[in-house]
Amino acid sequence: MIRELAKRLQFMSFTTVDGNRLDAFMQGIVERFNQLKPRDIERRWTQTMFVTGYAPALLASGQSSLPWLNACNLDSDSTDSSTPGYPTNKWRIKGTETPGIEPDQINGQQRVWAWAGEFSRPVRVNRLTIYLRTDGVNFVNSFNTGGTPPPGSLPNESLQDFGIELSVDNPFSPENRSQGSSAIQKVRFWLDQSKFSPVTLPAVTDMEPKYTVNVLNVPSLGRIIDIECDEPIPQNSRVRVNFVMPEYVPAVSDATWGEDPWFKHIYSLTVGVLEPTL
Amino acid sequence: MSQFTRRKLTRGVKLLKEHIYTPLSDIASALSSSSIESSSVRDDDMTFRVNLWFPQINGEQMYYDNAGWAAYASPDGTRQWAVPFVLPPPQDLFDNSGLIDGNTPTLFLDEVMVSFDQRAEPAAVVGEAGGSIGKISHLAATELNIKVTILEKTMQFFNSQVSEYPDGELFSGVLTKAALTGASYRTNPFAWSNLNRQVHPYKTLIAVIDCEGLRKGFGLNKSYYLTLPSFNMSMKFRHKPLLRDMAASNIQNMPSHGGEQTADTVSITTPAANSTIEADSTGGVDAETGVLDERLLKRLWAGYTAQGNVSGVDHINKDAGFEVIAVPMWSNNGGSGVVNAFGIDDVANAGVAPSTGKPIDERIIPLPYPMVIHHVMGVWNYCANPTLTGVTQGGRRPTSATMHARIGVGLIAGMQADAWAAQQVAYLDVTPATLSTYRVDQISLNQRQELTDRTVLDTMFDLFAIPLVQDGGTMGNGYVPTGTPMWASKGDSNVETRSTAGNYLNVSGNPPTGGAEQYLMVRWELEDANGLSSFGGGAAANFNEMYAGIGGNWVFIIGKKCVAGGREPVMSAGR
Numbered sequence: 001m002i003r004e005l006a007k008r009l010q011f012m013s014f015t016t017v018d019g020n021r022l023d024a025f026m027q028g029i030v031e032r033f034n035q036l037k038p039r040d041i042e043r044r045w046t047q048t049m050f051v052t053g054y055a056p057a058l059l060a061s062g063q064s065s066l067p068w069l070n071a072c073n074l075d076s077d078s079t080d081s082s083t084p085g086y087p088t089n090k091w092r093i094k095g096t097e098t099p100g101i102e103p104d105q106i107n108g109q110q111r112v113w114a115w116a117g118e119f120s121r122p123v124r125v126n127r128l129t130i131y132l133r134t135d136g137v138n139f140v141n142s143f144n145t146g147g148t149p150p151p152g153s154l155p156n157e158s159l160q161d162f163g164i165e166l167s168v169d170n171p172f173s174p175e176n177r178s179q180g181s182s183a184i185q186k187v188r189f190w191l192d193q194s195k196f197s198p199v200t201l202p203a204v205t206d207m208e209p210k211y212t213v214n215v216l217n218v219p220s221l222g223r224i225i226d227i228e229c230d231e232p233i234p235q236n237s238r239v240r241v242n243f244v245m246p247e248y249v250p251a252v253s254d255a256t257w258g259e260d261p262w263f264k265h266i267y268s269l270t271v272g273v274l275e276p277t278l
Numbered sequence: 279m280s281q282f283t284r285r286k287l288t289r290g291v292k293l294l295k296e297h298i299y300t301p302l303s304d305i306a307s308a309l310s311s312s313s314i315e316s317s318s319v320r321d322d323d324m325t326f327r328v329n330l331w332f333p334q335i336n337g338e339q340m341y342y343d344n345a346g347w348a349a350y351a352s353p354d355g356t357r358q359w360a361v362p363f364v365l366p367p368p369q370d371l372f373d374n375s376g377l378i379d380g381n382t383p384t385l386f387l388d389e390v391m392v393s394f395d396q397r398a399e400p401a402a403v404v405g406e407a408g409g410s411i412g413k414i415s416h417l418a419a420t421e422l423n424i425k426v427t428i429l430e431k432t433m434q435f436f437n438s439q440v441s442e443y444p445d446g447e448l449f450s451g452v453l454t455k456a457a458l459t460g461a462s463y464r465t466n467p468f469a470w471s472n473l474n475r476q477v478h479p480y481k482t483l484i485a486v487i488d489c490e491g492l493r494k495g496f497g498l499n500k501s502y503y504l505t506l507p508s509f510n511m512s513m514k515f516r517h518k519p520l521l522r523d524m525a526a527s528n529i530q531n532m533p534s535h536g537g538e539q540t541a542d543t544v545s546i547t548t549p550a551a552n553s554t555i556e557a558d559s560t561g562g563v564d565a566e567t568g569v570l571d572e573r574l575l576k577r578l579w580a581g582y583t584a585q586g587n588v589s590g591v592d593h594i595n596k597d598a599g600f601e602v603i604a605v606p607m608w609s610n611n612g613g614s615g616v617v618n619a620f621g622i623d624d625v626a627n628a629g630v631a632p633s634t635g636k637p638i639d640e641r642i643i644p645l646p647y648p649m650v651i652h653h654v655m656g657v658w659n660y661c662a663n664p665t666l667t668g669v670t671q672g673g674r675r676p677t678s679a680t681m682h683a684r685i686g687v688g689l690i691a692g693m694q695a696d697a698w699a700a701q702q703v704a705y706l707d708v709t710p711a712t713l714s715t716y717r718v719d720q721i722s723l724n725q726r727q728e729l730t731d732r733t734v735l736d737t738m739f740d741l742f743a744i745p746l747v748q749d750g751g752t753m754g755n756g757y758v759p760t761g762t763p764m765w766a767s768k769g770d771s772n773v774e775t776r777s778t779a780g781n782y783l784n785v786s787g788n789p790p791t792g793g794a795e796q797y798l799m800v801r802w803e804l805e806d807a808n809g810l811s812s813f814g815g816g817a818a819a820n821f822n823e824m825y826a827g828i829g830g831n832w833v834f835i836i837g838k839k840c841v842a843g844g845r846e847p848v849m850s851a852g853r
Binding site (some may be wrong): 010011012013017019025027034035036037041042043045048049050051053054056058062065066069070073077078079083085086087088112113115124126127129131133135137138173175196198199206207208211238266268270272275276277 | 289301308322323324388395401404405407467468501507510559562563574589603604606610612624639642643644695698702705790799801802840841842843844845
């Protein structure tokens with residue numbers, strides 16, 4: 001039985017054979033191999049990497065929090081005296097709530113690094129990576145709770161308050177974040193599980209340029225959250241990737257993020273996407 | 279032209295094996311020799327993107343004026359964020375006189391996509407330093423008009439007589455304020471698709487972002503400078519597939535499979551002359567066609583596994599395409615967004631003036647699928663706002679003879695492991711004086727001023743090649759003397775044996791990463807033994823000297839990638 005090449009013309013013992021049938025049969029086969037379809041090819045995607053990141057200046061220089069912006073839109077976040085209908089999206093990210101932070105009670109905030117893309121063809125998101133590089137000197141964060149930990153945590157234990165979300169806008173209500181489809185969520189995980197290395201690594205001597213201070217030359221202190229995924233995204237979809245960092249009010253809950261957590265790391269964030277051949 | 283042909287079986291002719299078995303054998307032969315042409319595959323164009331990301335496009339950084347914002351109330355139309363880049367053919371197709379022949383890939387711009395963070399509101403985000411930064415202004419959003427343009431210019435590398443100014447426009451699009459402030463739909467993100475603009479492979483392309491509406495006091499209701507946080511501009515290109523790299527091309531760090539394609543075994547039994555026409559016995563029409571049918575049902579193979587292993591068999595002859603990874607470096611530094619001789623002591627590890635430390639910016643990029651790196655390019659950005667504190671005449675090149683920029687790209691193994699290692703891919707140590715040796719183009723957008731003595735803000739970039747390391751003395755092919763291409767894949771035990779590769783001193787050896795690289799690492803170091811600062815006796819002649827201008831510097835990692843996806847890992851016999 002021929003299942004793929006010629007579905008309607010089959011030759012078997014005791015069936016008739018004539019020129020017209022054979023001709024049509026061969027025409028179908030040759031055409032099929034001259035016009036192979038994408039589904040005939042096992043690998044028909046191309047990898048692309050959206051690379052982001054920066055190194056903040058030292059605090060004294062007046063480095064702003066941007067691009068880390070509040071996850072919650074409150075009245076106090078608007079510079080206008082009054083705007084009818086504001087906010088249209090009080091909560092712009094789903095499922096990343098963390099104990100100890102209640103933005104609408106003015107008790108801390110969550111800061112979001114938001115990346116968005118629109119894809120006219122179907123794609124597959126296959127990698128979300130965030131590297132929070134610390135060095136113990138200028139960029140310091142041990143990723144632990146402080147003396148007044150958030151509810152549910154003990155003092156000086158690993159934090160579990162960083163969140164990652166990938167959502168797809170609702171095609172019928174694209175600007176309503178509550179209607180978006182949250183396709184990937186990684187929340188409430190121990191950041192200690194994301195150490196670049198469980199041990200203190202020796203300095204690498206094979207890579208130039210080198211950090212001249214040894215402690216800077218090894219990445220052991222930082223955290224790398226690396227999500228290998230395979231999330232299909234329909235064509236003409238709008239995809240949003242949100243990396244969510246906590247900003248506690250120290251009097252209520254404290255952690256080594258500190259009051260200005262965006263100064264604590266050098267950032268490398270990557271979104272990997274497989275796109276179809278055209 | 280079709281790859282496979284057949285003899286028509288017209289009425290009255292005698293049935294010959296050429297009518298049935300010659301085309302079947304031709305197809306089987308192509309399947310058995312990895313020579314199914316990509317033109318036989320519908321939708322065979324490879325795609326790649328140049329993804330430019332800015333932490334923010336900040337109006338205050340670009341437009342702030344010490345004399346008061348009203349002094350700049352009238353737009354001069356000369357202040358834009360820009361990034362020059364190139365899309366050179368891979369080393370095996372690169373012509374260093376810039377000649378295009380039949381083998382030169384023809385690139386098309388297919389799509390331009392733009393996005394930024396509006397906080398999910400039909401509003402603008404305030405970028406002005408102070409208590410309101412990061413807040414929302416609906417009123418000010420009515421002044422946002424974002425124009426994105428892709429310009430092109432003849433590269434000075436190929437014609438030293440050409441100016442530094444663009445000589446053509448490839449694409450231009452505007453996101454209007456109306457489209458950005460709709461309550462139920464906003465063009466953010468937004469993609470202009472099906473552009474189909476042909477791109478010259480040896481010209482410099484310049485992505486330009488123009489948004490006068492970020493200016494304070496420009497238009498109505500503008501009490502603040504605005505910003506476009508997390509601004510993403512992605513350009514998608516397509517082209518016909520290329521041959522993938524094989525060991526014969528002297529690829530460094532190449533797995534022992536050498537990238538060689540593995541032939542399948544597909545054979546057609548042709549019946550003897552004058553024998554009876556059979557259907558489903560050996561040599562029968564249906565049975566022999568079924569051999570091809572079975573191959574197609576199991577799908578045709580091309581490309582590598584995610585770990586960099588070859589498929590059990592390969593059927594498609596051309597399965598590779600361009601890959602460009604754009605890496606932002608030294609952007610979003612401090613309130614001014616620049617790294618210059620004035621504020622260098624605010625940069626980690628630079629030290630207080632005269633700032634003799636060695637600050638480094640670093641990015642890491644995962645390697646989900648294999649690639650072969652053919653070129654690495656750098657962009658040094660001198661763009662600055664002339665009225666920012668410490669910058670009175672616009673940005674310009676550093677002048678200190680002792681200033682060094684050291685740029686390195688490496689492969690890293692050892693994430694979440696108890697050891698780590700690096701294999702250098704490319705390395706460049708330049709001073710401002712020696713940069714011209716590696717420079718391939720100079721780019722400005724404002725034609726009112728010349729490079730060496732500008733008194734108002736200009737946008738100016740040096741685009742230069744960063745040589746790949748050489749495996750001993752083995753030379754590759756590029757803009758400047760460079761090494762042969764470098765393989766990069768995360769690897770497994772099947773591909774841990776690699777060919778030799780050079781280190782940053784171009785000494786050949788076994789790659790320290792041992793076939794297990796997981797990430798690309800990019801570092802850009804600044805150093806002046808006499809001080810990067812213009813204060814405290816530092817070596818900078820004046821504080822206009824830019825180590826990284828507004829929008830930051832860039833490193834472009836350019837190479838070949840193969841088709842990806844599919845079943846992982848490869849099962850026995852490639853199935």
